[in-house]
Structures are given as C-alpha cells and as structure tokens.
Amino acid sequence: MEELEFRIRRLTRKDIDAAQSLAQNVWGDQAKRDTGMNIAYPKRLRRMFEGYLHADPRGSFLATIEGKAIGASYGHKWGRVGWIGPIEVSTEYQKHGVGTLLAHATVDHLETVGCDTIGVETMGDSEGHVEFYRRIGFSVHSPxxxxxxxxxxxxxxxxETILLPFTSYExxxxxxKELSERISPGLDLSVEFWMSYVANLGRILVYQDPNDPEKLLGASVVYGRTMEGVDTHLLRLLIVxxxxxxxxxxxxxxxxxxxFLVRRMGGRRMFFSCPATATSVSLLAERGYRVIGNNVRMTRGAKYAERGEMQIISWAG
Incomplete structure (x- = not known):
C-alpha cells in the first residue's frame, strides 16, 4: 500500500467551502455504493459547519494533502460527555489511515477539554465501520x-408548549443544563440550545411546569433546513x-x-434518530413515524446511560 503524506490540522472558517464539498462527495459516493445509482447528493448548509465551530472552535479537524482537503472530523462537547460526528474521508483516500488519525485527534481533543465519556453513532449494518471504532477503543453501547x-x-x-423568542434564548x-444533569450525570445539552440561535440553526420549544413556570419539564430544538434543496427538517433534540x-x-x-413548527418553516418531513424504549416505540408509531434506518451507538471511557421514557438525544452528526 502506498504511504500517503497527509497533514492533520484544526478546521477553521476558511475551510468551510472545502469541507462542504468533501462531505457532499463522500456521501454521494456512499449513496452510489448503496444503490448502484449516481445520485446528486445535496450539500450540507454552511451554517451547519458554522454551528460546529461556534460550539467548539478547536474541536474540528481537517486532513490535507498538498493543501487539498481529503478528510474531516467534528468533535462535540456536551459537558463531560463528548461525541464525534461525522468523520468523512474522500473515497480514494480511505483505508490509508486518514480516518484513524482524524478520530484520534478528535478523541484527544475531547479528553483534553474534560469529556469522561466519548460516543459515536455509526452505520449499524456495516461491520467495517463498527470494527474501525473498536480498534480505537470504542465498544458497542446500543442500537x-x-x-x-x-x-x-x-x-x-x-x-402546552411555548416557542421561545429569539431574544429569550439565554x-x-x-x-x-439542570434538566440534562437529571437525564445523565455530567451531560450538558445547553450548548445545543445556545447554538440553535447563535448559528441560526433553528428554534426552541419549551414545556414548563404549569405549577412552577421556572421548572422545565421538557424542551425540543427544531432545525430549519440542513441540506440544500431538501424539505426534510431535523428534530435535533427532544428531552423530558x-x-x-x-x-x-x-x-x-x-x-x-x-x-407544526417544521410546517411553518416550509418543511414537509421531519426526521431524527434516537434509542428505542417502550414509550418511544409506541408513541412514535401512534404519531405516524416510520423507521428508515439504523445506527449503532458506541462509547469509550466512563459508562453512559440516559434516564427517562423518551429522550431524543442523537450523536449522529
């Protein structure tokens, strides 16, 4: 195997255009392998990358050869819980160690900034992807x-809910943060609420205790479009x-x-990923949701568990 001379460095705002094109090509190639057809894969919107960098300016990494972007990875810190996603490597440079070094760089960063647990969600039907993460210290957690x-x-x-005004997100x-801690000690999802406004990614719905308006019983973060020309919107987060x-x-x-909010934003589909519980399976079926795929959640470091009957908390980037 020819040894490649590539460089791993931190991804900055100046790299966003290259990272967008890289992601589009990588997932377009994956779609072709999955379907046998050339598919014009949509481009991830620039504000998604800006959101990654708003949340952690030093948490994303780029692999280059002679200045050309050939791979990227994105790290996310939620208190003492961190996660990686996605890791994207150009097809022609896969199986040359690029993804491994990107993953190590991202894990090292998350550990340095205080993450005890590091997670990832990868393709559940791909033994190659699962084995890739096993080799760098991850083990299977749950589907x-x-x-x-x-x-x-x-x-x-x-x-029963309130749409939080832009001026009130703080x-x-x-x-x-307090609700996150009750779901899993050390978890802090407040960055997702902050990022939805700062990076103009979406809106926040809150469900307050009718007897104590200061107490938060639940909340959701609803993104606008994340891909060019796609009418599917992402439910980024729903916690109870x-x-x-x-x-x-x-x-x-x-x-x-x-x-309702997705419809008002012009979307015609809503999607998300989450683990399965008895409540989530029955409630989502009642509301007309269908399963369109699966991932496997993997972790390294301290044990991770979520309390509650239904939490939509995704580590998929």
Missing part, C-alpha cells in the same frame, strides 16, 4: 433508529424530565408542536 414522518397536514398546536440555558409522572404527555406535546 439507535432513524425515524421520519411526512407531514401531510397541519398537526395544529397542543397548547433564559433557558441554565434550566436546560425523567422524574415527571406523565413523560409521554410532555413528549407528545413537544412532538406535535415540533411538527
């Missing part, structure tokens, strides 16, 4: 599933207080109003 729903009609509003950060006595009601209201 996750991609859900999608076509929003044929306006679902209406539940009347008011939720501490409460989101694991100690609340009617978690399904909170989750159902947040799902309904997230669907």
């Amino acid at each position: 996750t599933f991609f859900y999608e729903k076509r929003l044929e009609s306006d679902p209406g509003l539940s009347g 008011t939720i950060l501490n409460r989101a 207080d694991p100690d609340h006595d009617d978690q399904q009601r909170v989750a159902n209201a947040l799902l309904q109003d997230s669907e």
